[in-house]
Amino acid sequence: MVFVTARTKSAHGSAGSQTCTRAVQDIAEAVQVYRMGCETDYLLREVVSDINDYDRV
Template structure:
């Protein structure tokens, strides 16, 4: 169970993982050692899975986000394993979900342009037999965050 101070520490780290323990401790009203111990506990328990640097996709020339929905007639474990392993090898696929409802799988793909997506599409369709692949291109990114809401 997270207390108020735990949530404050985690929110600060989600906003800026480069903050020092001293900076975090100061902002949450703890001394450095208890703050450091909490952070180490979060890491040990797997609550903090890692620390990353977020890049600006536009500056990297990755201007297109494609949301791809996939339907399949084969719902076997072997099919899923083959498809998941194949999709995992495509770095442009940044998110990949097994869904409930009418769609079987949803992928978020980041690419330079439409022809770059076509290259990825061709890879996808070679991984495993698919019933339907539908692609939607994001016109505007309104909200994108890695910050998770922390329960009270």
């Protein structure tokens, strides 16, 4: 399990949230997504088997 931070250009507002939701739905390894404040817009919890799997995602 790893945590990945993500920043977007338009994270604030419904358009940014919808864009992120669509993008994360394509990541099978992402099991949870948290919307954050400050420097990080989103925090994703992903299940990966090893570092190569992490790099692929």
